[in-house]
Amino acid sequence: MSKQVSKKMNRKFLLVFCLILLFSRTLCVPARCYLRPARKYGCLSDRNLYVFGAVWKNEDCFQCRCKMGAMTCCSLVVLPKKYDRVNCVGLFHKKSCSIRVVKKTNPEISCKVYNGVG
Numbered sequence: 001m002s003k004q005v006s007k008k009m010n011r012k013f014l015l016v017f018c019l020i021l022l023f024s025r026t027l028c029v030p031a032r033c034y035l036r037p038a039r040k041y042g043c044l045s046d047r048n049l050y051v052f053g054a055v056w057k058n059e060d061c062f063q064c065r066c067k068m069g070a071m072t073c074c075s076l077v078v079l080p081k082k083y084d085r086v087n088c089v090g091l092f093h094k095k096s097c098s099i100r101v102v103k104k105t106n107p108e109i110s111c112k113v114y115n116g117v118g
Helices: 003-023
Strands: 033-037 043-045 048-050 055-057 062-066 070-075 079-082 088-093 098-103 115-117
Touching: 033 043, 043 062, 043 070, 079 098
Parallel strands: none
Antiparallel strands: 033 070, 043 048, 055 062, 062 070, 079 115, 088 098
């Protein structure tokens, strides 16, 4: 297969993939994903080159996948949506990629969370 035909196929794949992400609310909005084009030999993320087929978690709590056409990364953090915002606050824990909702006056006490997105 010539390089020109291969480039056209990669562009078509990328276009179709972007359209799928654009029209699929479940993939785009709640999951908070982003897409980057792949390089010739893999995917570049945080100055590291990952081979096609690799899956990793980056330092910003995104799980990334490297495929021939593109690298996709989706947030691992579930965002709490319904909770008592007057008396409670969400605390982000980078190591566990989680948000814990606690009382503002006493962070030892957890607050009730009714739903979340992520």
